[in-house]
Amino acid sequence: MSCEGPDCEKALERLYLFIDHELDNASCDEIQAHIDGCQECLTEFDLEVLVKTLVSRSCSEVAPQPLRDRVLLSIRSVQIEIQQDR
Ligand SMILES: [Zn+2]
Numbered sequence: 067m068s069c070e071g072p073d074c075e076k077a078l079e080r081l082y083l084f085i086d087h088e089l090d091n092a093s094c095d096e097i098q099a100h101i102d103g104c105q106e107c108l109t110e111f112d113l114e115v116l117v118k119t120l121v122s123r124s125c126s127e128v129a130p131q132p133l134r135d136r137v138l139l140s141i142r143s144v145q146i147e148i149q150q151d152r
Contacts, residue, residue: 073100077107085114113141 077100083089084097101108117137 074104074107077101077104078110081107081111081114085111085118109145113138113145116141 077097080089080093080097081101084094089097101111117134120137121134
């Protein structure tokens with residue numbers, strides 16, 4: 067399954083707003099519905115939520131960029147390993 071459709075692009079674009087709760091409920095439902103049916107976007111969504119959770123736990127307000135990069139990098143390398151196993 068690839069994630070190159072316009073729906074995915076749109077969903078991922080709004081994903082970040084969704085996570086930050088900056089979208090109205092209608093838009094949230096729309097994205098939630100897409101994520102429910104799209105494994106690629108679900109994975110991306112999980113990554114973002116995970117990073118946000120880790121970052122918010124480790125410091126108070128703004129995450130230091132190096133930490134965020136490190137977390138993202140390690141998650142992505144795990145993800146690549148998983149993909150290569152298929
Ligand atoms: Zn998608």
